[in-house]
Amino acid sequence: MILAGCTGKKELSPAPVIILDDTEFETTPGTVVQISPEYENADDATFTWTLGTSTIGTDPTLSFSSQNPGSYIITLTVTNEGGSDNITVTVTVEDEPNEEGEEACNEVFDFTPAPGQFINSGYDAATMEEACAYAKERLSQEAYVSLGAYGGYIVVGFDHSIKNDGGYNIAVKGNSFDGSSEPGIVWVMQDENKDGFPNDTWYELKGSEYGKEGTIENYAVTYFRPSGNSMPVQWSDNLGQSGEVEYLGAYHSQNSYYPEWIAADSLILTGTRLESKSYDKSGNGTYWVNPAFDWGYADNYSPTDHLSDGNNVFRISDAVTADGKDAELNYVDFVKVQTGVNAQCGWIGEVSTEVCGIYDYNIIKNE
Numbered sequence: 540m541i542l543a544g545c546t547g548k549k550e551l552s553p554a555p556v557i558i559l560d561d562t563e564f565e566t567t568p569g570t571v572v573q574i575s576p577e578y579e580n581a582d583d584a585t586f587t588w589t590l591g592t593s594t595i596g597t598d599p600t601l602s603f604s605s606q607n608p609g610s611y612i613i614t615l616t617v618t619n620e621g622g623s624d625n626i627t628v629t630v631t632v633e634d635e636p637n638e639e640g641e642e643a644c645n646e647v648f649d650f651t652p653a654p655g656q657f658i659n660s661g662y663d664a665a666t667m668e669e670a671c672a673y674a675k676e677r678l679s680q681e682a683y684v685s686l687g688a689y690g691g692y693i694v695v696g697f698d699h700s701i702k703n704d705g706g707y708n709i710a711v712k713g714n715s716f717d718g719s720s721e722p723g724i725v726w727v728m729q730d731e732n733k734d735g736f737p738n739d740t741w742y743e744l745k746g747s748e749y750g751k752e753g754t755i756e757n758y759a760v761t762y763f764r765p766s767g768n769s770m771p772v773q774w775s776d777n778l779g780q781s782g783e784v785e786y787l788g789a790y791h792s793q794n795s796y797y798p799e800w801i802a803a804d805s806l807i808l809t810g811t812r813l814e815s816k817s818y819d820k821s822g823n824g825t826y827w828v829n830p831a832f833d834w835g836y837a838d839n840y841s842p843t844d845h846l847s848d849g850n851n852v853f854r855i856s857d858a859v860t861a862d863g864k865d866a867e868l869n870y871v872d873f874v875k876v877q878t879g880v881n882a883q884c885g886w887i888g889e890v891s892t893e894v895c896g897i898y899d900y901n902i903i904k905n906e
Contacts, residue, residue: 640699654772655687689881690808703855712896713838723837723892742858746835753814815882
């Protein structure tokens, strides 16, 4: 669409021209839409974006969002000595995601485990695609997928959106039991740009350890590929600490615990780290215990949210932004589970979250 300015009767500089390919935009509550016209003869122009009687911008482009569904009529006025032009932009905000489908996740988009004793064990994956296919098949059988040591993660999607009804909405099945909890932090994402891929904003689902003194946000660990077979995996973190994922050849004797499909010789994993509760109850290294956390974590024998079928259940309403505010998500489309503890427990090895299934709990609880 091209709109030219009016020039009046006297000799004036060329009037500004607004070039806008589209005047209809669609977005979802809280998601920003960028309106970026092109301009000609507008070097000295002023720009005014108005919504009703309110000025909402004075730059050549406008970033607009609203939490409230509805249709918004926005007017752009471009003015200089040559005159002015008005155009109307309609932004339609809808929040009507598809909420019907299968209860289980139907796609694995990313499987990036940290090194661990179950990685590369019983399967060969030379590419991310092969690794995701392996994980997808395992989840379809409710067989465990190990995420390895701290920071390892899996990202899944569904054939529909999961609604926030204020209660428990997501279920993650693990293999925890009394004395053996390996907590995984759960993250959620909306498909804000509606392209079907998890490339928008992740929101952490806060659990019982969120904000506690021993919990570290923006934690990062770098794992280094071993120089040979049957060797431990060395790591260092952004706190100046270092250690290793031990090689337990008597139990898991694959060549390497470093994910074979990761081409780089180092792997950086970031997220929130929970303070480890693991301890050697025997005092001589024979009996290690991984106590449960109160609530809010996968593969966690919680007294609050661990169900008899092995699922831990989660509320979308517990989602928080990076600065700790309530995310206020009406629905989510993608779920990420990530090992939340950095700990080594002698002969039983690294603390590693195991996932056996990820589900829309809204469907399960309403069956």
